[in-house]
Amino acid sequence: AAGVIQSPRHLIKEKRETATLKCYPIPRHDTVYWYQQGPGQDPQFLISFYEKMQSDKGSIPDRFSAQQFSDYHSELNMSSLELGDSALYFCASSLDSGGYTQYFGPGTRLTVL
Amino acid sequence: DAKTTQPPSMDCAEGRAANLPCNHSTISGNEYVYWYRQIHSQGPQYIIHGLKNNETNEMASLIITEDRKSSTLILPHATLRDTAVYYCIVRVAFPLVFGKGTRLSVIA
Numbered sequence: 001a002a003g004v005i006q007s008p009r010h011l012i013k014e015k016r017e018t019a020t021l022k023c024y025p026i027p028r029h030d031t032v033y034w035y036q037q038g039p040g041q042d043p044q045f046l047i048s049f050y051e052k053m054q055s056d057k058g059s060i061p062d063r064f065s066a067q068q069f070s071d072y073h074s075e076l077n078m079s080s081l082e083l084g085d086s087a088l089y090f091c092a093s094s095l096d097s098g099g100y101t102q103y104f105g106p107g108t109r110l111t112v113l
Numbered sequence: 114d115a116k117t118t119q120p121p122s123m124d125c126a127e128g129r130a131a132n133l134p135c136n137h138s139t140i141s142g143n144e145y146v147y148w149y150r151q152i153h154s155q156g157p158q159y160i161i162h163g164l165k166n167n168e169t170n171e172m173a174s175l176i177i178t179e180d181r182k183s184s185t186l187i188l189p190h191a192t193l194r195d196t197a198v199y200y201c202i203v204r205v206a207f208p209l210v211f212g213k214g215t216r217l218s219v220i221a
Contacts, residue, residue, distance in 0.1 A: 004156070033208050042200075042211040043157060056208055090156050094207055102207050104156030 002026055004105035006091050012111045013081050021076040021108045025093030031055065032074040033102065034066060037088040049074055081112045117201045122216040125195075131188040133215050135201030138182040144205050146177060148186045150197040157200070157211075160186065191219045 005024040045058035049068035118136040125131040
C-alpha cells in the first residue's frame with residue numbers, strides 16, 4: 001500500500017540558511033500534519049492543513065511556514081535556521097472526513113551546523 | 114485533553130505477551146484512546162484505537178476498563194521487532210499529542 005513520502009530524507013544546512021521539506025500524503029488523504037522531534041524528545045505537533053487550509057497550529061516558530069498545494073502535497077519552509085532546529089521532521093496524513101488513523105512518513109532528518 | 118500516565122520502561126521475553134498499561138483517569142466521554150509506537154527514529158506507527166469497547170486487530174488488542182480510566186495494550190506474542198517506544202494518546206481528534214510513552218524492550 002502507498003505510504004506517506006517525505007523528501008529529502010536527510011538535509012544538512014548552515015545556521016541562518018533556509019530549508020524546504022516536502023511531504024506527499026497517502027492518495028485520497030486530505031489532511032496533512034507536521035511534527036518535530038528533537039534529539040531524545042517526543043514528537044511535537046507543528047501545524048496541519050485540511051483541504052489546503054490551515055486547520056490547526058501547534059508550537060511552530062514564526063520562522064517556519066507551511067502550505068498545502070492543490071495536489072495535497074505539503075511543504076514546510078524553515079528560514080533563519082538555528083542549531084536548535086536540528087531534529088527529525090515527520091509528516092503524517094489522514095482522511096479527515098471519516099478516518100481515525102493518522103499515518104506517518106519516514107521523516108526528514110535536518111542537521112543545522 | 115486527558116493526561117495519560119505510562120511506565121517509562123518495560124521488558125518482555127520474546128514470544129510472551131507484552132501488556133502495556135496506560136492510566137487516563139481524566140478522560141472525557143468523547144475522547145478516544147489511541148496507541149502508536151515508534152521504532153528507533155522511524156515515523157510513529159498506528160497500532161490500534163478504541164472508545165469504549167475492547168478492540169483487536171492483526172497487531173494487538175486494546176482492553177479499556179469499564180470506567181474508561183485506564184487501558185492495556187496487549188501484544189500477544191512479542192518479537193524482537195516489537196522493541197519500540199509505545200505511546201498511549203487520548204484525544205477527541207487529531208493532531209496527536211505525544212507524551213513520554215513506554216520504552217518496551219523485547220529480550221531474546
